[in-house]
Structure formats: C-alpha cells, structure tokens
Amino acid sequence: MATSAEVQATVDRLGADLGRAVLVEDPQHRPLWWSRQGRIDPTRMRTILEREVHPAAVAVVARLGLAKATGPVRVPAVAEAEMLARWCLPLRTNRDLLGYLWVLDPDQTLIEAELPALVACADLAAAHLAQQRLTGDGRDHRRAALLAQLAAGEDLDAARELIRLEELDPATTVVVTSPPGPGGWDLPGRMKVHLAGATAGAAAGATAGAHAGSEPVRATSGPPLPLAKLHVAVSRARVVLQALRAGATLSRPSWDALGGWHLIVNAPDELAVADVHPGAPALAALDRADLLLTARALLDSGGDVARTAELLHIHRTTLYYRIERIEAVTGVNLKTGAERDDLHLALRLWAYRNAAD
Structure with a gap:
C-alpha cells in the first residue's frame, strides 16, 4: 500500500508532467498533498497557507455536485470565489468520499488524453486514505480531529464522517463527562465523550465512587444528545463541573440536576x-x-x-x-x-x- 510520501511524489510528478498546480484535500477541504508547479489563485493560496476555504468556493462544490461526481469534472472560473478554471476529481472508496483532487487549468488547455493521469493519482491517494482509516494510528488521529471539530461547534459533515469512520448508527447519541474517567474517547480540556448506553454504568459508578471518597465527582452533560450536538454536551458538562467547584450541592453531578443553578449558569455576562x-x-x-x-x-x-x-x-x-x-x-x-x-x-x-x- 502506498505511503504518504509516495502519494506526495505522485502528486509532484503529476504537477510536473502537466505543468499545473495539483492539490489533494480531504472532504472538509483541508490540504493533504500539493505540488509546486503552475500558477495558483487566491483560493488555492488560502487553502494551503491559511488552512481556510472561501465560503463561495465551498458553494461552488455544492452547486456543481462535485462530491457525487464519478469522474473528472471541468470547473469554470468563478470570480466571486477567486477561483481560476480547474479540474476536480473526487476520491472515493466504495460509497465513501475521502477527498478531492484538484488540478488548476486557468487556460483550459488540459486535454482529454491527460485525464487518465489524474484518475491514477486520485486512485492512489484514495487507496492510501482508505487504508489509513483502517489502521490504528490513522484512525485514532482522524477520530480525535473530528471530535475536536464537533466539540467546537455543530458540524454535520464531521458528524457524518465520524459515523462512517466508527461504523456507528446514524442515530447515535452521546454524553460528555469531566474530568475524564474510564472508557469513552478523549476530548480537549480533560473531558471524555461516551456513546449513550455505554456510559450509563461508568457514569453511575464514578458518581458512587465519588460519594465513597474513592474517585473525583465527574460532571456529566445530562440526557444524551445527537453526535452533531456534541458541542452542546461539552458546554453542559463544563458548566456542571464549574457549578460543583462553586459549591453546588446536587442530587447527582449532571446538567439535568442543576435545578435552581440553571439560573446561575445561564446568567448573562453583562449581569454583574x-x-x-x-x-x-x-x-x-x-x-x-x-x-x-x-x-x-x-x-x-x-x-x-x-x-x-x-x-x-x-x-x-x-x-x-x-x-x-x-x-x-x-x-x-x-x-x-x-x-x-x-x-x-x-x-x-x-x-x-x-x-x-
């Protein structure tokens, strides 16, 4: 199976052979491999240097249905997205979208006979990404990245990718605990996310242990929430933990047991x-x-x-x-x-x- 270095070498060769800039990115348009050859536009520069994508460029991908394309697609120049003309080829394994291969073609002179080289490069990159998903390190790294995205805010694409990565039920719900205890997946800020059902026993055990003096109290986010609402669960667990540090006496260390403390934790910042x-x-x-x-x-x-x-x-x-x-x-x-x-x-x-x- 091709290594990341081999994929990069293939991207470099493709860029050199075509005399054009080549980029491979993941489904969220984060750059993975890119060549140094050829003219680039502001969108490409922003993607590589700033790790950001112009919203208008994302809209172009959606409008043209590029995620569902089955072969190379010629994408015209789009002034409002600061995009020169280019070719796009989705990276796939079975039905899963793994990313996109882009080749800038500002003069629109890339001919049909050169397209198989794009397909070969895309296939190699897709095979590497698919294998990386299956390996422990790559899978753990990707899971951690997706969880961090979901903890920061609602991200339906990240939720769908995590569901595919971990082969979860689309209706999966989650609970967050803090500080971290046994089981679950680690989150930034000394927190853990548990799949609903898998956490009930552990959370109850942690609470019982806390009362017995054997373990610290673990604040929980309360009733399970959809995976895409992980950021809400994170926020709830944080406020419960902060309330406990403030001396709140609760029937159990959970968001749905805050009672009158809801008025405290939801008080607006401007209220002195x-x-x-x-x-x-x-x-x-x-x-x-x-x-x-x-x-x-x-x-x-x-x-x-x-x-x-x-x-x-x-x-x-x-x-x-x-x-x-x-x-x-x-x-x-x-x-x-x-x-x-x-x-x-x-x-x-x-x-x-x-x-x-």
Missing part, C-alpha cells in the same frame, strides 16, 4: 454580581474570607444555625458573632430580611464565576 445584590461583592472584598463562607453556608442551610455551625466546625457563639458582622456589611437581616434570597443568589453567582477555569 452587584446587580443581584451588592452585599456579595462587599463580603468578597474583605480581607477575611470567613464571613463570605459563613454567609453562603448559612443561606444554603436555610438559616439553620445548628446545621451551619456543624458544617463550618465552629461554636455557635462564633457563628452568631459572624452573622452580626455579615449583616453589618451587607445590610441584610439573615433571619427575616426580605433581601436574603437576593444575597443568596448573588453569593452563588460570585462563587460560580470565581470557579471558572
């Missing part, structure tokens, strides 16, 4: 903590952190003094002294004050934002 209640930043600004912690513990305990003293491991006399100081700083009566709820929300919002990575 002081807008909810100025007492929270006033406590946070003090040199002593015990008042802030005490106010939060007391309000989280529903004003139960005995429970709060137990949680903080302090004498009730000490707690009563702190309560007096907190009320003096915030102007809130922690027993009967109407602003207790506002201060409570503000303290949670401050803790959540302070717990960001």
Whole structure:
C-alpha cells in the first residue's frame, strides 16, 4: 500500500508532467498533498497557507455536485470565489468520499488524453486514505480531529464522517463527562465523550465512587444528545463541573440536576454580581474570607444555625458573632430580611464565576 510520501511524489510528478498546480484535500477541504508547479489563485493560496476555504468556493462544490461526481469534472472560473478554471476529481472508496483532487487549468488547455493521469493519482491517494482509516494510528488521529471539530461547534459533515469512520448508527447519541474517567474517547480540556448506553454504568459508578471518597465527582452533560450536538454536551458538562467547584450541592453531578443553578449558569455576562445584590461583592472584598463562607453556608442551610455551625466546625457563639458582622456589611437581616434570597443568589453567582477555569 502506498505511503504518504509516495502519494506526495505522485502528486509532484503529476504537477510536473502537466505543468499545473495539483492539490489533494480531504472532504472538509483541508490540504493533504500539493505540488509546486503552475500558477495558483487566491483560493488555492488560502487553502494551503491559511488552512481556510472561501465560503463561495465551498458553494461552488455544492452547486456543481462535485462530491457525487464519478469522474473528472471541468470547473469554470468563478470570480466571486477567486477561483481560476480547474479540474476536480473526487476520491472515493466504495460509497465513501475521502477527498478531492484538484488540478488548476486557468487556460483550459488540459486535454482529454491527460485525464487518465489524474484518475491514477486520485486512485492512489484514495487507496492510501482508505487504508489509513483502517489502521490504528490513522484512525485514532482522524477520530480525535473530528471530535475536536464537533466539540467546537455543530458540524454535520464531521458528524457524518465520524459515523462512517466508527461504523456507528446514524442515530447515535452521546454524553460528555469531566474530568475524564474510564472508557469513552478523549476530548480537549480533560473531558471524555461516551456513546449513550455505554456510559450509563461508568457514569453511575464514578458518581458512587465519588460519594465513597474513592474517585473525583465527574460532571456529566445530562440526557444524551445527537453526535452533531456534541458541542452542546461539552458546554453542559463544563458548566456542571464549574457549578460543583462553586459549591453546588446536587442530587447527582449532571446538567439535568442543576435545578435552581440553571439560573446561575445561564446568567448573562453583562449581569454583574452587584446587580443581584451588592452585599456579595462587599463580603468578597474583605480581607477575611470567613464571613463570605459563613454567609453562603448559612443561606444554603436555610438559616439553620445548628446545621451551619456543624458544617463550618465552629461554636455557635462564633457563628452568631459572624452573622452580626455579615449583616453589618451587607445590610441584610439573615433571619427575616426580605433581601436574603437576593444575597443568596448573588453569593452563588460570585462563587460560580470565581470557579471558572
């Protein structure tokens, strides 16, 4: 089977024989191999140097149905896409699209007798890419790249390619956990993605272990989501983990167990903590952190003094002294004050934002 170096050598020979620039790219139009011969246009330069594709050029591929072509297709110059005339040949194995071979032909002088050389080069590149999919290193690398794309934002093409690569059911759904635990596939940012069904036992075990003190709590993204919505699952797992770091007490470490914390994690950035209640930043600004912690513990305990003293491991006399100081700083009566709820929300919002990575 041809190596990547052999494919590159074939692309170089084709470019030299034709006197034209040749490019082989993957289905998402990322460059894989290219020649140095021939004149190029802004679209080709952007693809190779900046790893970007002009949206108008992508639209040309869709408009001409190039992904479904069965042989070389002459593509006319497209001014709005900054494309010179060229030839395109999809790379395929069975029904799977593996990429495209492009040969610039600005003068449109490439003749039919030269087309078999394009086909031969495309076949060699397709065979290499198909074999790479089947090998461990190549498959793992491609999977990681696709997962990173999906974690960054919705990408239907990446989802379809990952489904083909891993031979998944098109209706596959996923759950994300953080920090990473057993099983699943690694994601950037110390996270893991699990196929729904495969993760239920592992997530439950991780949670049980956390309560037993044997493992860290793993935040999960909640109900399974379609693979194309992986970025949503990633976001949900992140906010759950941040809420846990902020001291949220949940029935289980999952997005669908956030309860009132949904209001905290979804608070708009322009909403300042002081807008909810100025007492929270006033406590946070003090040199002593015990008042802030005490106010939060007391309000989280529903004003139960005995429970709060137990949680903080302090004498009730000490707690009563702190309560007096907190009320003096915030102007809130922690027993009967109407602003207790506002201060409570503000303290949670401050803790959540302070717990960001």
